[in-house]
Amino acid sequence: MREMPLAEAVLIPGADDAALWLADLPQTELGARFRVSTSSRLSQEILQDKSRFAALLDSTDIPHPPTFRIDSAADIDAIPFDSLDRVFIKPVNSQKFSDVTGVKGIWVKRKDDLYAAWQKLHDQGFMLMAQEYVPGSSADHYFVDGFRDASGALTGLFARRRIRISPPDFGNSSYCQSIPIDHLQAPVDNMASLLARLDYRGIFSAEFKRDARDGQFRILEVNTRAWTYVEFAACCGVNVCEMAYQDALGLPVTVASRNYAAGAGCVDLHRDIGTVWAQDAAARGPMSRILLQWARAHYHSFRFDDPSPGLSVVGQLLAHRLRRRFGNQE
Structure with a gap:
């Protein structure tokens, strides 16, 4: 960075490790030259480390799935496996796990499966947790994205609903739609409370899943960086990257309207084609509807201009x- 031909610049992280690294940047010699809108490293670590995040949630009344950190076989013995719905094993550090294994989580049907999966992954150096899978379909996933500035103001809020996912269960949205923010009032309130508790500053994206058993929105994770659909939010009227730029430079931060474009779609086309192809007709619905979604959607990477x-x-x-x-x- 010292050799870069830029007198000054604003940096916006697009990955978890970059967000952690940039949290320390303001205290270095490069901090005056490269500006960043960021939280403390502690806040970043709590949100990124899934076990610390789960421990934080346990101290609140925010709905979340039961989660159990596994450091030894004795921890597995203590998990009330039979009282839980479906269970899967997930990493404490999701970025490293995904880079190595290519997946975000692994199903375990029985406690014996959990022992075997944990031992294999533990031997590879991963720290792991078991979590109850919140019942529901891909369309029960909702996201509260936005920006919280240095003064603690939520200057941007954007809500979207996942319609299809790739790959199934532990993948990313292949097609999603923007929805009015007031449709997710409880998740927004819980998110605001959580960010205030951590004195969080910067871009965020929180994922919730509506539990098919009781209708509660259970928080799953919070990303502390620019997320995959960040341009889609800007196209709908909530430009969190512009907000991060303004906040990093100490400028007044634009406050986005909460009446942004709702009902818009965004597609990761090559993944969504695979998802649609794999679905049976009953789950997929009319193909004409999907073709219309694709025709009207924003695209991740393709632009005619x-x-x-x-x-x-x-x-x-x-x-x-x-x-x-x-x-x-x-």
Whole structure:
């Protein structure tokens, strides 16, 4: 960074490890040259470390799924497995786990499966937890995204609903829609309380799932960085990256209207095609409806006025498929 040909710049993290690194930047010699809107490292660590996040939630009245950190076989013995709905194993550090395993979580049907999965992953150096899977479909996932400035004001709030997911269960949204923020009042209130408790500053994206058993919105995680659908939020009227830029420079932060464009869709097309293809007709619904969604949607990487990024993604996908098909041939 010292060698970069920039007199000054504002940095916005797009990954968990970058967000942690940037939390320390203001205290370094580069802090005056490279500005950032960030929380303390402690706040970042609590939200990113899933076990610390679970412990924080246990001290609040915010609905969340039962979560159990596993440091030894004795911890598994103490888990009330039979009283829980479906159970899966997940990492304390999701970015590292996903990079190595390619998945976000692993199903376990019985306690014996949990022992086996934990031992294998523990031997690879992962710290792990078991969590109850909140019952419901992909369309029961909701997100509260936004920005909290240095004064503690929530200058931007954006709500969206996941419609389809890729891959199933532990994947990311392949198609989602914006919804009015007042449809998620309880999650918004809980999110505001949590961020205030941590004196959080910066971009955030919180995921909730509506529990099919009782209708409560249970918080699953909070991302402390620019998330995948950040441009979609800006297109709908909530530009959190602009807010981060203004806040980092000490400028007045734009307050986004809460009457942003609702009902808009955003698609990660190549993943959504795979999701739709894998669904049966009953789960998918009319194909005409999906084609209409795609026709009207915002796209992650493709723009007619700037096609190069989208074409680059297509090239990478084709290269990946060719390597998988022909890579092992002599």
